[in-house]
Amino acid sequence: RKEVEQDPGPFNVPEGATVAFNCTYSNSASQSFFWYRQDCRKEPKLLMSVYSSGNEDGRFTAQLNRASQYISLLIRDSKLSDSATYLCVVNPRSGYSTLTFGKGTMLLVSP
Amino acid sequence: DGGITQSPKYLFRKEGQNVTLSCEQNLNHDAMYWYRQDPGQGLRLIYYSQIVNDFQKGDIAEGYSVSREKKESFPLTVTSAQKNPTAFYLCASSMLGTSGSGPGELFFGEGSRLTVL
Numbered sequence: 043r044k045e046v047e048q049d050p051g052p053f054n055v056p057e058g059a060t061v062a063f064n065c066t067y068s069n070s071a072s073q074s075f076f077w078y079r080q081d082c083r084k085e086p087k088l089l090m091s092v093y094s095s096g097n098e099d100g101r102f103t104a105q106l107n108r109a110s111q112y113i114s115l116l117i118r119d120s121k122l123s124d125s126a127t128y129l130c131v132v133n134p135r136s137g138y139s140t141l142t143f144g145k146g147t148m149l150l151v152s153p
Numbered sequence: 154d155g156g157i158t159q160s161p162k163y164l165f166r167k168e169g170q171n172v173t174l175s176c177e178q179n180l181n182h183d184a185m186y187w188y189r190q191d192p193g194q195g196l197r198l199i200y201y202s203q204i205v206n207d208f209q210k211g212d213i214a215e216g217y218s219v220s221r222e223k224k225e226s227f228p229l230t231v232t233s234a235q236k237n238p239t240a241f242y243l244c245a246s247s248m249l250g251t252s253g254s255g256p257g258e259l260f261f262g263e264g265s266r267l268t269v270l
Binding site for chain 1: 195198264
């Protein structure tokens with residue numbers, strides 16, 4: 043099983059739709075979790091951290107399910123500007139000094 | 154403005170040549186990283202450094218070399234030993250996390266696109 047797995051998509055949704063992505067991770071000792079956004083041919087940028095209690099930032103909600111070892115990202119009221127690739131990022135073990143990136147899920151929002 | 158600067162943005166290289174990619178940060182971050190991204194692939198770690206004059210190999214270090222002589226600088230050399238160097242190279246930096254928590258948020262430069270002719 044790969045350390046971090048994501049459905050590559052693309053997810054094609056109309057403006058205003060709600061869309062959700064999941065990401066599974068293999069190491070149950072993983073400590074911290076993030077969602078990054080990467081626009082085409084650009085660098086990744088932090089979208090939000092994922093806390094055990096869940097995390098909401100405007101239209102975006104991230105949740106962690108430790109029992110099933112996955113994190114999710116929910117986007118409500120999709121905008122054209124949300125079109126991007128969303129990267130799931132995990133710190134795979136306690137004290138480990140680097141992060142593991144998933145391959146990303148592509149989202150395309152159409153008018 | 155604080156940030157990470159990578160140069161050059163685009164680079165063409167002939168087979169057999171070494172090239173060096175520059176990465177400079179003024180965020181006062183201790184840790185710096187080099188990643189490689191190929192089309193449709195995730196980021197793969199090449200090298201990282203948590204402190205000046207020390208660095209560690211990542212998952213795909215073969216054919217690459219780095220140095221960390223100053224806190225703000227972490228250049229990457231792609232050597233002729235790297236068999237497939239055409240890729241998008243990303244430099245990042247972060248604060249070191251608190252004990253046991255790993256690194257904090259990664260801040261990325263705009264990347265360098267290397268093409269081998």
